[in-house]
Amino acid sequence: MTVHETAVPTDPTGGRPVVPSRSRHRPLGLGEISLGPGFWRERQEANASATLQHCEDWMERLGWLANFDRVAEGTTGPDRPGWCFSDSEVYKLLEALSWEYGRSGRPEADEAVRRITERVGRAQDGDGYLNTCYGHAGRPPRYGDFETGHELYCTGHLLQAAVARVRTTGPDALVEIARRAADHVCDTFGAGGTEALCGHPEIEVGLVELGRALGEERYVEQARLFLDRRGHGTLREDRVPLGGAYFQDDVPVRAAHAWRGHAVRALYLSAAAVDLAAEREDRELLTAVERQWEHSVARRTYLTGGMGSRHQDEGFGEDWELPADRAYCESCAGVASVMVSWRLYLSTGDVRYADLMERTFFNVVATAPSADGRAFFYANPLHQRVTAGAPDPGTVSPRAEGGVRAPWFDVSCCPTNLARTFATWHAYAASVGDGGLTLLQYATARITADLGGGRVLGVEVETDYPGDGLVTVRVTDPPPGAAALRLRVPSWARGAVLEEGGRRRPVPPGVAVVEREFSGGEEVRLRLPVQPRFTWPDHRVDAVRGCAAVERGPLVYCAESIDLPAGVDLDDVLVDPSAAPVDRGGRVLVRATAGPSRTVGRDWPYGEATGRGGGGDPFDLTLSPYHQWAERGPTTMRVWLPADRG
Amino acid sequence: MTVHETAVPTDPTGGRPVVPSRSRHRPLGLGEISLGPGFWRERQEANASATLQHCEDWMERLGWLANFDRVAEGTTGPDRPGWCFSDSEVYKLLEALSWEYGRSGRPEADEAVRRITERVGRAQDGDGYLNTCYGHAGRPPRYGDFETGHELYCTGHLLQAAVARVRTTGPDALVEIARRAADHVCDTFGAGGTEALCGHPEIEVGLVELGRALGEERYVEQARLFLDRRGHGTLREDRVPLGGAYFQDDVPVRAAHAWRGHAVRALYLSAAAVDLAAEREDRELLTAVERQWEHSVARRTYLTGGMGSRHQDEGFGEDWELPADRAYCESCAGVASVMVSWRLYLSTGDVRYADLMERTFFNVVATAPSADGRAFFYANPLHQRVTAGAPDPGTVSPRAEGGVRAPWFDVSCCPTNLARTFATWHAYAASVGDGGLTLLQYATARITADLGGGRVLGVEVETDYPGDGLVTVRVTDPPPGAAALRLRVPSWARGAVLEEGGRRRPVPPGVAVVEREFSGGEEVRLRLPVQPRFTWPDHRVDAVRGCAAVERGPLVYCAESIDLPAGVDLDDVLVDPSAAPVDRGGRVLVRATAGPSRTVGRDWPYGEATGRGGGGDPFDLTLSPYHQWAERGPTTMRVWLPADRG
Structure with a gap:
């Protein structure tokens, strides 16, 4: 057997973890895609x-x-x-x-x-x-x-x-x-x-x-x-x-x-x-x-x-x-x-x-x-x-x-x-089906997708996603005849825009499809809105009632005590959802207050008054991507932030 | 040994579970107190x-x-x-x-x-x-x-x-x-x-x-x-x-x-x-x-x-x-x-x-x-x-x-x-110390407390507590000289009143003390305010943020789905805390609404809008004492009710 002499699989469509005998979409082989920096x-x-x-x-x-x-x-x-x-x-x-x-x-x-x-x-x-x-x-x-x-x-x-x-x-x-x-x-x-x-x-x-x-x-x-x-x-x-x-x-x-x-x-x-x-x-x-x-x-x-x-x-x-x-x-x-x-x-x-x-x-x-x-x-x-x-x-x-x-x-x-x-x-990150190539997860990558029937679609994807919402897809190897280039528009992406063939068009969440003949070197650009946004829970999620979270693109953000002003307890922070969250290079700032909080009592946590956090002078609360939490040392943390409204 | 021939202990101060060698208060013996109906x-x-x-x-x-x-x-x-x-x-x-x-x-x-x-x-x-x-x-x-x-x-x-x-x-x-x-x-x-x-x-x-x-x-x-x-x-x-x-x-x-x-x-x-x-x-x-x-x-x-x-x-x-x-x-x-x-x-x-x-x-x-x-x-x-x-x-x-x-x-x-x-x-229910008898838990009872030094204080307590807040203490057996009759005023009892010797006086939570010479047959009355009340949590109790509970005297109340109008889901109920809860013979009514609720979405429970329950025509929501819950059959239940305010 000589297989061990081959460092990587010879079949570019091979090497994938799930290969259904029949499916609407075919997974890319590990040899059909390689990631760039990101x-x-x-x-x-x-x-x-x-x-x-x-x-x-x-x-x-x-x-x-x-x-x-x-x-x-x-x-x-x-x-x-x-x-x-x-x-x-x-x-x-x-x-x-x-x-x-x-x-x-x-x-x-x-x-x-x-x-x-x-x-x-x-x-x-x-x-x-x-x-x-x-x-x-x-x-x-x-x-x-x-x-x-x-x-x-x-x-x-x-x-x-x-x-x-x-x-x-x-x-x-x-x-x-x-x-x-x-x-x-x-x-x-x-x-x-x-x-x-x-x-x-x-x-x-x-x-x-x-x-x-x-x-x-x-x-x-x-x-x-x-x-x-x-x-x-x-x-x-x-x-x-x-x-x-x-x-x-x-x-x-x-x-x-x-x-x-x-x-x-x-x-x-x-x-x-x-x-x-x-x-x-x-x-x-x-x-x-x-x-x-x-x-x-x-x-x-x-x-x-x-x-x-x-x-x-x-x-x-x-x-x-x-x-x-x-x-x-x-x-x-x-x-x-x-x-x-x-x-x-x-x-x-x-x-x-x-x-x-x-x-x-x-x-x-x-x-x-x-x-x-x-x-x-x-x-x-x-x-x-x-x-x-x-x-x-x-x-x-x-x-x-x-x-x-x-x-x-x-x-x-x-x-x-x-x-x-x-x-x-x-x-x-991508699949083949529905007449072409579908980009599912965005990352800088080179893809050479076998569309079947001897046709190949090669593209280069360039993006700083999730830091930035621009995804540029450059066609490097167009197939003969019409093919579909399909781009997932995430469910959170309200106001995404697709640019191709000199046109700009809004694309709703789902799949943005460009189906036509492609020529080498042409670009399709997807602009996803990755400004930070407040997210609210359904009223039946009791545990986070009255709280908002902040998301940015696909990223959930969180507050860590390590980022709080001196003397502020994360338990007392109340965010002001009327002020839009602001992007600060990967981090996000929201307006918050933190005291003096109205606690119900010192000896029993229930009483006639409504307890609530917040109060005092507003300050900028720094939020970090949740996936980074606790990387700077021990800290308390909240994804859901009590909000200064119902 | 003849002890088994005695049905109850001969020492009235005996028969109690905890008897410290020294303590500020002495527990009553089981023979010093017997309960009446209640x-x-x-x-x-x-x-x-x-x-x-x-x-x-x-x-x-x-x-x-x-x-x-x-x-x-x-x-x-x-x-x-x-x-x-x-x-x-x-x-x-x-x-x-x-x-x-x-x-x-x-x-x-x-x-x-x-x-x-x-x-x-x-x-x-x-x-x-x-x-x-x-x-x-x-x-x-x-x-x-x-x-x-x-x-x-x-x-x-x-x-x-x-x-x-x-x-x-x-x-x-x-x-x-x-x-x-x-x-x-x-x-x-x-x-x-x-x-x-x-x-x-x-x-x-x-x-x-x-x-x-x-x-x-x-x-x-x-x-x-x-x-x-x-x-x-x-x-x-x-x-x-x-x-x-x-x-x-x-x-x-x-x-x-x-x-x-x-x-x-x-x-x-x-x-x-x-x-x-x-x-x-x-x-x-x-x-x-x-x-x-x-x-x-x-x-x-x-x-x-x-x-x-x-x-x-x-x-x-x-x-x-x-x-x-x-x-x-x-x-x-x-x-x-x-x-x-x-x-x-x-x-x-x-x-x-x-x-x-x-x-x-x-x-x-x-x-x-x-x-x-x-x-x-x-x-x-x-x-x-x-x-x-x-x-x-x-x-x-x-x-x-x-x-x-x-x-x-x-x-x-x-x-x-x-x-x-x-x-x-x-x-x-009671103890001896601080110069007399302290009533701690209220129930119809007969108490004959040995105050020490051969002095006994006998009282009859009559009350429908917790259904009613009136506690009448009748002195049946006064001791010679001055003694203290002490009545616990529960921490929830704002506006309690003590009546004794022809006087009425407000008594704050803690202990209401009547210390003097008593005569047989005289009455001391404590009136505890047992109208239903809303209770709110400290803002740090995340799990029930934005919710109120209803209490009545020492009893916590709850809503059971079995009491809801047809078609109403307990998950969607929102109570109106601006309307005082009303006593209805052991049950309590609060004003509530229940729909159409604003849910965030059908497929994902988080989104741009604030989800909340309530809405629609107000109705009377029946609450029962928590200790009775599930006695009428399977039911969903909530003590903490989402409230139509912050």
Whole structure:
């Protein structure tokens, strides 16, 4: 096999994480797009140069990698370090490394894949079973705890890693390991086998994509079996504190009206459902996920795109239950939300899914890591009441609280999940379908899109987005005949203007389409209004009643105590929404007052008078992009600012 | 021993749960006060006639009582039913039964104590150790898990049960069992013994009180040892998901500034600290608890008096973190809050502690049980978003969610905790000190208070409180010479009037004192203003910004969807605070509107416009006392109502 001699995939349309057999839009291959300087390439570089090695180092240090060696050496025992799902972190790292190698051709990424794959492979049992937590000396038996054991969940991540490898370098040892693991799963849990399912969905999405990548229909069918088994109370709900809704075994995915329970579980399951809907042309299933997306986005989603209102079960709350301070908004749920929306977009071509992806990319995914890529938020609250102390960079953070980016967590699902997402970010920036190329996420980039039938459309995109709203698309390689150049106009962009062919026209949110013959060198310009704006909540979002937030383009802003005048408490700040917020080079100023506040009483917080903040002389309150919060040290923070009106 | 032949205690000053060796106020003995018809006697009767037997029946059915038989028979094993702390429910029932026998002399209560005591006693090991979960065949060893094992916690409840018995009937078999258990604890964990402490405080308060009741200084000293050991990270914080603050082992009780972590744990610990402060004349310790009370009541307590803002750890939140919908306000935390406040009142004579007790009694303790005493709230939220289905009265409720009173819970700490509180409620209604008798909680009652020095003050209190604000105190048995009759004027009572000796005078919140010579048959009347009133939150309580609540006397009111006009959604109701709320025989009417509401959008809950409820024609919104909510069937509910002003 010679695949390893090729640094990057030879097929430019290859190397993408999701490839439905049929879909309205085709995702760009990693080889069809490369990013230029800007917001997202910066993050891809930090991911490549710091995060990947950081993750491998931590897993080596904590023995999560050595767990594989111990299985191979027969030295397993009760003292195995890590949670039962620590193998999955190794697999997510393998996936991230594989995508990174496909993106950049960095040899160290490929070397790391080979190095880790070798250790993983030696731990695989003869029948294809692969898990360092179960089934070996001194360990619990295989498949003894479907509710919380995470066995098939780990396997699912192994399969996703193999998908990344097969789509970037072609089949190799990792793909072979995954194939044997997938066969084992089908043999064990297929028709006539054990009628079980895993407490944490993930195997489904892994099986479908590996099935697509390898042309193994059997894997797709196994995913369908798992999906349709779910929702009938097969899992013992007394094994988890909050019952069957926690792992979506209460109601079949086809029948559910909203996302509920553990957010990452709910979203991974929905991603697989959309995949299966595409493979089986199952409109009922697609409609079910669309319905859940609509309901949950309209009533259970934070302004940042974050999902998960409860720390208790890392889960969705009821409709309108969106506390800013106790928002969980797990980084992994942001990643999972992107997975679902992307699949829905590919199936439907509806850019509202890309709208939510943009919001989530900028305000959850980009918020989680520190600038240097070596510390991460697990939870992403919209209000930090108490300054958190910075964690020791040398120690594992025991808890998933918000307010502090930690180098590693006891449950450390987020760093590797972010890593695989950054490595593939450009795959979500554009698509081919509806007669041409659609630009979905704006970044300086070079795109050479295969429109099919031998026709190629090449463009260069230039923009300082999100700092600036001007997006210039230069046609470098026009296809013969008419083609569509389609540009997403975000839902927040009221007053966007499209310039092309010497014409200027207002374009409403949705898709601005230029469909005609293009000539080389001509430019299409989209001007998005990125002046800062106040945003208000629906009256049913009780937690932020009477508050306004400030947004600017796709970015949510926040106030940090570190920026307050001396003596001002963030709790007492009242903003004046009659004064328009002003852009100050990435930061935003709003008019505010902060005292003397009218408190209700010193000894009891309820009384005859209306308590309110504000009062005193107005001052300029500095707001920063939410994704930058806590980067300058411990601080309290608010996205939603009490406003001096009803 | 002849004590069992006496139905009620011969010493009228006896039979009270807390008897400090020294205190500014002396609690009334159960024999010094008896309640007449009214709010609280109704609840005492439901407790006596239904709840006590209900608890015994459930514990029999679930095998929690049989766990003691199995230890005695040597048939313990891995299949022991119940949580590790189920013994404590048996002890709390014994305590409740003992107090009930002391209160009413009902022979069935005494018989139940004897019946259960016999089974408990047979399970006691030779060295005094008594726990059905540990230390016997097929069970984990003794004292192997101080963090979550609850062993000493169970023992603490056993000691409290014995206190009830010794103070109502005198020493008996139960007291003997407790004495041996307490001796075992002192032998094992005393000076020179194991330097350990229990993850759930309770042993401390049990040891102090049993020490007081039996004159065993050794027990008091052991409690002090446990108290002072706490707060130094002795317990392994990695054994609980949320770290050392969860069980208050992060900071010594003397150094803490606020209650934090698990609410019941924090409050039981504080109760013991006040007890020890009294025994040791330890002003530093008393001041520490006063400080924590002040801070937590001012910033971490719900309008109902409920404590605990988080489901995740059943715990306190940060300052101002008081979500209405996810309020935990565990019924047990209400009981525990009363325990702390009562002890602080006795030590200081400050009636603000009695203010909080009243609020908690009416809005947490009285809210928890159903009218028939056979179903209970575990959590007491101030906002129910979704109607809960009524539980099957024959099944155990697996979870501690709010919205539905269940007959029994998987973790069923609340029913027995409420039972022991109702059985002793009258003990908290008055005290002797500061030169006379202080009336703290208002109920029709007959009181014969021993003022000391052979002087007795007998009064009859007559009132329809809280339905009506008139409290008439008739002196039936005046003492020789001058004495003080002191009446608490609640903090909410602006415009209260005292009538006595032909005079009327306004009395501000605090204590209204009549100090003079009394003659038999004369009356003192207190008129408390119980017309309904709007109450507003401090502006820092983000969760209810822009909302008002309605209170009437000590009662918090709420809106239930069951009372709404057809087609009106509770989410859309906006009250008009310019129209005074109107009393309608226990219910209250406020003016409200409810539509068409201005929502922000159908697909995304944030936008350029200010969303708000209300609009349309005004209507009368019916509010009910919060303690009655959900008694008429499944309903959504709000205490805090969005108001049509800032």
